[in-house]
Amino acid sequence: MAEKQEPFEIGGEIIQPGTRKVVRIPTSMFPEFPAFNLTAYVIHGRFPGKRLFLSSTIHGDELNGIAAIKHVLASHHVNHLKGTLIAVPIVNLVGLLIKSRYLPDRRDLNRSFPGSETGSQASQLAxxxxxxxxxxxxxxxxxxxGSDNRTNLPQVRCDFDSQEALDLALVFGAPVILKSNIRDGSLREASDSLKIPTVVFEGGEALRFNKFAIRIAKNGILRVMAHLDMIDKTKFKAIKTPSLLSPASRWIRSPNTGILHTTCDLGHKIIKGDILGRISDSLGLTHTNIVANVDGIVVGRTQLPFVFQGDAIFNVAWVPDPEKAEEILLEFQEEMEINVSSDDPTTY
Ligand SMILES: [Zn+2]
Structure with missing residues (x-):
């Protein structure tokens, strides 16, 4: 006989085993209006197991996670869940409403953890x-x-020194796993210090949907759940293409102020000395070449056509064999059956 699942308490509500519930947790944001509550979608499985949280839109203008969580909750894989799934698709609701990364107090929620009951708006929500x-x-x-008008190739960021975090990153199956140090005040720092391993996924750009990023995030979450034995491993497709691991990334900056012309895009290989594009004056009469000063693959790039000298243009992740890495990234796109160039960024 399998072990019996106990009811689960969250936000003052009791969730019975084998049920789903929408839980609204009051915030201090605007107590007069319950719509400003923190809304969590909870699936409490019939049998005990791991408990996984999904969070998105901690930065109010970052939308891809909302769509990824929608697809996970609608997936038949979570119908016979072991353990508990708590999904919060919109953490920073006010930021979303005003199309801002931040809260109205201009604070970054992902630099406000662990927060306090008596601190700023951001600190209280954290x-x-x-x-x-x-x-x-x-x-x-x-x-x-991505933020600041930049778009990111779907990637997982983790601390390579934590084996548990690296294992989760590897099963997630994003095209790239980037080594990143923990940032002060981030959710990842707070959850790591509580010994709750957390994967940070980044893909696409702010205020747009990106089908490739959404699909990778949805599949990654389901793979993490299969790895944690929350859903049936045998019914879930394993990844064919392993992620590229990169221990470091570096921005290539604009050599001049002007209009950016480039065909170098996410996933492209970069070899030191390559000409990646040019910066021209407004009439296109003079130009300065952008010359690669590193080897690697492009994992982030600006979306702005006008740049100042010194602005970050390409984020390049170091990999031992950029040529091979570019081929692997193309295989990823084929596996996901996505044509990136025909993606519609407004619907999904
Ligand atoms: Zn963010």
Whole structure:
């Protein structure tokens, strides 16, 4: 006989085994209007197991995670869940409404953890999210996109020194796993210090949907759940193409101020000395070449046509064999059956 699942308490509600519930947790944001509550979608499995949180839109203008979580919750894989899934597709609701990365107090929620009950708006929301969601879980996935008018190739960021985090990153199956140090005040720092391993995913850009990033995030979350034995491993497709691991990345910056012309895109290989594009004056009469000063593959790039000298243009992840890495990234796209160039960024 399998072990019996106990009811689960969250936000003052009791969730019975084998049921789903939408839980609305009051915030201090606008108590008069319950719409400003923190909304969590909870699936409490019939049998005990790991408890996974999914968070998106901690930065209010980062939308891909909302779509990824929607697809996970609609997936038949989660119908016979072991353990508990707590999904919060919109953590920073006010940021979303005003199309801003930040809260109205101009603070970055992902630099405000662990937060406090008496701190700033951001600090209070961080504290609430940590106590009501993160602390009730054993593992987490936090979904992000590029910021500052930059777009990112779907990637997982983790600390290579933590084997448990690296294992989750490897099963997630994003095209690239980038080594990144933990940032002060981030959700990942707070969850790591509580020994709750958390994967941070980044893909696409702010205020747009990106089908490739959304599909990789959805499949990655389901693979993490299969790895944690929350869903049936045998019914879930394993990844054919392993992720590229990169221990470091570096921005190539604009050599001049002007209009950016480039055909170098996400996933392209970069070899030191390559001409990646040019910066021209407004009439196109003079130009300065952008010359690669590193080897690697492009994992992030600006979306802005006008740049100042010194602005970050390409984020290049170092890999031992850029040529091979570019081929692997093309295989990823084929496996996902995505034509990146025909992607519609407004619907998904
Ligand atoms: Zn973010």
């Amino acid at each position: 504290n609430l999210f940590l106590n009501e969601i993160v602390k009730k879980c054993t593992h987490g996935v936090d979904l992000h996109t």
